[in-house]
Amino acid sequence: MSEALPSGQSAPTVLRIVLGKRLKELRESRGVSLEGAAKALSVSHLTIRRIENAQVSLKIPYVKELLRLYDVSEAEAEDFTTMAEQANEPGWWHNYKTALPDWFRAYVSLETAAEVIRVYEPHYMTGLLQTRDYARAVIRAGFPYEPEHALEHRVDLRLRRQALLGGPGSPKLWVVLEEAVLRREVGGPAVMRGQIERVLEVLDDPRITLRILPLAAGAHSGTSGHITYFRFREPELQDIVYTEVGLTSAVYLDQRPDVVTHLEAYTRISRLASELVPDTRTYLSQLRKEFTR
Template structure:
């Protein structure tokens, strides 16, 4: 198991992760030890490791000196430095940092850059598909003592994330929902009816696949809890899996055995849902009518 990304104020953009990995590949391809790279910058070898793991921002003088040490061409060095400057720019979510838990900041960066997102959600409607009223109720349950202004800031962040699905290059989104997540009445019948109608609307998008795992499935591979699987355009960035740990932390897996284990579990869950409940739209339509009271 590995925590692929740092949490907290330094949560990186995906570009910074990619550039850190490129710097590591350049160093290793030149057979330069961490200690020699650190000596060139007059820093500790731990600083080089943090740069390569995207745990600190890319200081441009450091980047230039490392590229010189790695004998990178002038043209390639200029391109790399330009990208490093862009990588240090805060993402759009930076304006919402007070509404983002430390351990969730990297998630928004990954979500924004992903080519494919696979979500398994056992408890609630997944955040990318929530209506405003549904989101407000769920967030209030998680933060019962939050001042109203701060609560609305969290709601606004969740709704802002959904703009991702409207982009021309929107990621492919695969969602497996537990039936319990749809039957748990959040905010009352009217809120639930509107939420189900919202899901039926977006599920018509060919880039979105929604499957529902009925209660009759019994024990299965996903009973350990929520997971999100990210795949990216950038070849340097391997697939990453996010899982929540309790109420106040999360783990980001990037080691291949961990990622493969989660993907295989997700695939089994998805196939089981398709077998047990192949007609998702009809089920949602019946459920919507149940909340018509």
């Protein structure tokens, strides 16, 4: 397993990841070693590696010097530099940095830029589909001593993430929910009823597909935990898988064997859910009645 993205304060935007990979491709295609590139900038080879791996911001003087070293045309270098300047700008989520744990900052960047998002969720409704009341109850459970204003800031962030759905260029969202997600009463019957109604509404969106995996499925490929699988428009950026590790960390995977393993597991889970609950709308409509009391 490999951590594809840095966590912490330097969690990159997708554009920075793409540009770092382009710089690496340019260096290798010109036959320049890490040490050779480092010598041109009077830095260590580790600095070049960090630039290429999007672990540091793109210093514009460094970028220009590397592009000269790699014999990039003036027009291409100008476009690249402009994109580097854009990549260094903070994302919209910067305003929520106090509500974002270090290890989750890269996730929001990836989510915002993804063309396809596949989610397997064994515990709670996926954040992109949560109602405000449901989100508040879930977050309060995770942060029982959080002051009310800080809690609302976290809730606002979660709902702000949902803005990427439904608009032009919105990603395709595939979600597989464990039945336990829908039967675990979060916030009381009224909150659960509202959450189920929210999910029923999004079933009309052609870009959203939702499946339910019943408890009767028994043991299956996803019992190891949550999976989010990202696919991007940018050809330079390979698919990335996000998995959580305990309560305070996560792993981002981009090595092909890891990615393929998780995609195959997700595909099996999704197929099984479709076979066992072929009519998601009918299932949810019946379940909603159980929370009408």
